[in-house]
Amino acid sequence: MTVLSDRDILFGIESGRIGISDYNEKSLTPNGYDLRVAEISVNGVVHGKEEGTVRIPPHTMFFVSTIERVRMADDVCGNLWLRTSWIRKGTIAAFGMVDAGFEGTLTLGSYNSSDSELEIPIGERYCQLVFHTMSSASEKSYAKRSGHYQGQTGVTLKPINNQ
Numbered sequence: 001m002t003v004l005s006d007r008d009i010l011f012g013i014e015s016g017r018i019g020i021s022d023y024n025e026k027s028l029t030p031n032g033y034d035l036r037v038a039e040i041s042v043n044g045v046v047h048g049k050e051e052g053t054v055r056i057p058p059h060t061m062f063f064v065s066t067i068e069r070v071r072m073a074d075d076v077c078g079n080l081w082l083r084t085s086w087i088r089k090g091t092i093a094a095f096g097m098v099d100a101g102f103e104g105t106l107t108l109g110s111y112n113s114s115d116s117e118l119e120i121p122i123g124e125r126y127c128q129l130v131f132h133t134m135s136s137a138s139e140k141s142y143a144k145r146s147g148h149y150q151g152q153t154g155v156t157l158k159p160i161n162n163q
């Protein structure tokens with residue numbers, strides 16, 4: 001796999017191989033794209049969508065959904081990395097791979113490990129998506145292989161497609 005540079009990402013968007021809705025130039029990095037917070041679910045209550053700040057109690061799990069909808073070609077996948085500014089505040093996150101052929105917003109599981117309340121503004125950059133080109137296109141993309149979360153919008157904790 002090869003990591004895509006900012007130039008490659010822009011070319012991927014222009015050519016249609018990569019889709020990023022609500023694209024923001026400030027989110028483009030030399031080797032990825034920072035995804036922003038649309039809403040946050042804490043103890044089953046969803047906050048956000050428009051503006052404001054969500055407060056996460058100490059030692060609490062929470063889920064973040066992204067403003068951006070991403071669309072991956074059949075030969076492009078991605079890794080997610082929590083921004084270090086959130087790590088420094090005590091956030092721990094477990095992210096999966098963004099599969100080739102995936103389309104939708106992303107739901108990101110996180111945990112406030114600190115003894116202090118964590119404040120996350122809606123619209124803030126939260127994690128970086130690093131795009132990779134695969135050695136060849138997948139035989140069956142995410143949508144065709146399982147696709148449980150294909151097309152998701154907002155914080156999504158249960159599969160929406162039962163293939």
